[in-house]
Amino acid sequence: MDFGEIAHVIPASPDGPRGVPFEAVSREDRAHHSNLILLCANCHTTIDKASDAYPAEMLYGWKQGRVDEIQVAVSTPEFLTRAEARAQVRGLLDDNALIYAKYGPTGDPYRQGDPIRWHRHARSTIAPNNRRILQVLDANRRLLTPEEEQALTIYRLHVEQFENRHVLDDFTTGTERFPEGIQDVFLD
Structure with missing residues (x-):
């Protein structure tokens, strides 16, 4: 099993590694998240025992590199063409x-269809997909037609109300239906 340990770059105590004069860094700055790095137990021990080989600047560089990698992995790209944006949201x-067609409610208040599977898929798949779709639409708004912009406004309301109903179990917020224009967004 993998375990991570939170390590201080600049030590939390006066006798810690990386020889920064203790009074040069405030207690608040030593405790701040920007002074922390996540390491495996072996690396934590190695780095602290050989602090001259692993200066604070190196550790801050490692941390920033990892932050940059994560930012690239989770950011929503801006596309040059509608076709590229469509490829991102189509799936x-x-x-x-498909989930709606197979399990979705066919009556009110959701007595028909397959409510148990619908509720599970609504939380685990549809709600996260809706958020990803919104991120792509927002990041590539300049590629939307005026009609798609209007559909986006309705879709945003639909997503919010969908999450309220199916994630938070709050059925008092309304039931804005999925706007059909979103299904064909970025299609030419």
Whole structure:
């Protein structure tokens, strides 16, 4: 099993590694998250025992590099063409549509269809997909037509109300239906 340990770059105590004069860094700065790095237990021990080989600047560089990698991995790209943007959302839209067709409610208040599976898929798949779709639409708003912009406004309300109903179990917020224009967004 993998375990991580939170390590201080600049030590929390006066006798810690990396020889920064203790009075040069305030207690608050030593405790701040920007002075922490996540390491495996072996690396934590190695780095602290050989602090001259691993100066604070190196550790801050490692941390920033990892932050940059994560930012690239989770950020929403801006596309040059509508086709590229469509390719990004098509699978998510298709997944949601298939789940809705198979398990979705066919009556009110959701007595028909397959409510147990619907509720599970609504939380685990549709709600996260909806958020990803919104991120792509927002990041690539300049590629939307005026009609798609209007559909986006309705879709945003739909997503909020969908999450309230199916994630927070709050059925008092309304039931804005999925706007059909979103299913064909970025199609030419």
